[in-house]
Amino acid sequence: MITLSALQHWCWNDAEPFSVDMSEGRLVADDILRHLPGKRLVVQGQWQGQKVIAKLFFNDSKAAGRHEYALLETLAGQGVCVPEALALLEQDNHAVLLMEPVSGAGLEALLTDRVDLPLLRTLLDTVWNLYEAGWIQTDLHLGNFLVRDDGGVVCLDAGAIKPVPSRGAAALVDNLALMCAQAALALQASLIQECLDFMKHHGVDSRDFEKRCRYALHRRMVQADRKFQRNCSAIRVESIKDGVVYSVRAGRNDLDAWLTYCEHPEVLPFLKKGSRVSVYANKNWVVKHYREAGLKARFKQKMKCSRGMISWRQGWLWALLGIPTPCPVMLVEFTQGERAGTSVIVFPKLESKALSQVMEQQRNRAQRLAVDVRLWLDRFLWAGISHGDMKAQNILVDEADKLSFIDLDGAGFSSRARWAQVKNQKDKLRFEKNWEQFR
Incomplete structure (x- = not known):
């Protein structure tokens, strides 16, 4: 049991099911739908045996709860399809708007x-x-x-x-x-x-x-x-002994495993080893270790533009835009000690293979898939987005011919048309070059 005043002071990490007693009865929250700490909380739950959507307004000095309740009734009266407002409850300077859930x-x-x-x-x-x-x-x-x-x-x-x-x-x-x-x-x-x-x-x-x-x-x-660089409803940011951890809030059952992979990526089998980047993987996760160090690497971290951070930011941005890519689940930026300047990032592993393999082994299929790649490149041009290394090894394809783009540590975007045109042309030339490379 908890009060509305206590709920107001919940931080991101406290959000969990709860129940609260009002003078009119008890609100039981089963699922948290949205949380703006100190301002709003939207939950799905039960009120007097009835399923409801409850919107909690904390410190509602501007009477936003009353306004929204009245607005719902006004809109419904004008024939606009909106959720039915059931009741407005008030406790101290807080308000709770109860609405009927809409199926669909x-x-x-x-x-x-x-x-x-x-x-x-x-x-x-x-x-x-x-x-x-x-x-x-x-x-x-x-x-x-x-x-x-x-x-x-x-x-x-x-x-x-x-x-x-x-x-x-x-x-x-x-x-x-x-x-x-x-x-x-x-x-x-x-x-x-x-x-x-x-x-x-x-x-x-x-x-x-x-x-x-x-x-x-x-x-x-x-x-x-x-x-995507700070604490929000989707991402949790916290400090550790020698760095900073960025992690997804949803599905955190694997949190300890991710952190272990970031601290000790060598516990996983090697997938690829380069001079500055090593890639490890098991059946569920892919881990990229950026082994950059020195003053320049630490400066990039401070400016939030290390290769690991760029891959994190662009991965989340591309996923937000509906661009097929494995969205990262954890990034650790090591800012102190012997590993200062290095970054480790974790992605879900996809059941797919590189388009470069398809070019080598199934030429006709690769040509069909290339149509979709070129369509995405046209969309990138319109949006001012660049991949930065659009080679066939960085494009994955599954058995259903669904594409996914990976390795976004060179990606970026700009509102400047000239920048977008130059970058897009480079992306297109890099992709088309693969047809000669993978005969």
Whole structure:
């Protein structure tokens, strides 16, 4: 049992199921869905025998809980599909908003593997209906929509729904650009085209829309890149005796094993040994040991641009953008002692083989796979992304012909078009050179 005041002071590492007594009854939290320490906590649980989604507002001096409760009722009254508000509970200066869970599938998950044009059009119709009712979802992304079993689209996160600004349709265009930028990179071209058709149909000026999308995408990438270097809902950062550990918060049952691999990578079988980088692996994990040392290496660590840190940041960024890559689970930056300047990073091992092997052994299959590689390179150019070493050994393929990109310690991104063009051309030339190399 715990109080709301105690919950307010939870840190990232304390988040776990709990129950809290209110004057109206007991809230039992079974799963933590989102945690903003000291500000918000969203849980799935039970209230008086009923399943609920509970949103906890800590130190709610601006009455955000009351506002969201009233807004949900207003939106529902205007015919906007939102979760039903069940009750607003208050304790001291904290508030708890109880909502009815909505059954269905997340729109983001439904669009992960394929472009569903009818579903995209249903989403845009929902956005337009919201706009015509005088509202705009200021955090417009696919994760804030849920598709019910009957095909209806439900708007989530009412706290981000605001009255349409005085700019009117211009605000809607910026909002749609934000939605495109926050979608998976593979989906963005189709989504942008659907938005252009949608705006033309409704008579909305869509000039420079692609430019706005690219600007919003770059802002998102910059913000995400900074986020993945600090404590957040996905990543835990902690100090150890001779360095700093970055690790994924989810699925931490293997935490001790990862740390052992980072401290002593030699306990694993060798996969590859180079002059500055060694790679080890077992059936589950791949461990890369960057053996750089000296003043220059320590300076790079301090500036958060060591090869290990770049691989960590880019791995998380590419995964966020839906680019197929094994997302790293742990990075240790050794900053003191004999190993100062070195880094060790851990990835899940994929059941796949290098595209270079396919080029050698199955030429026709490799040529089919190359079509997908070139498509990704075009997407990288649009987004201003570079791999940095786009050779066939750094592209993995599984039995279902699904690609994955690895070795991102030379990857990067920029909003400068010239930078993107030069880097993309190098990536393309490096990939095409493989056809002669692997005859």
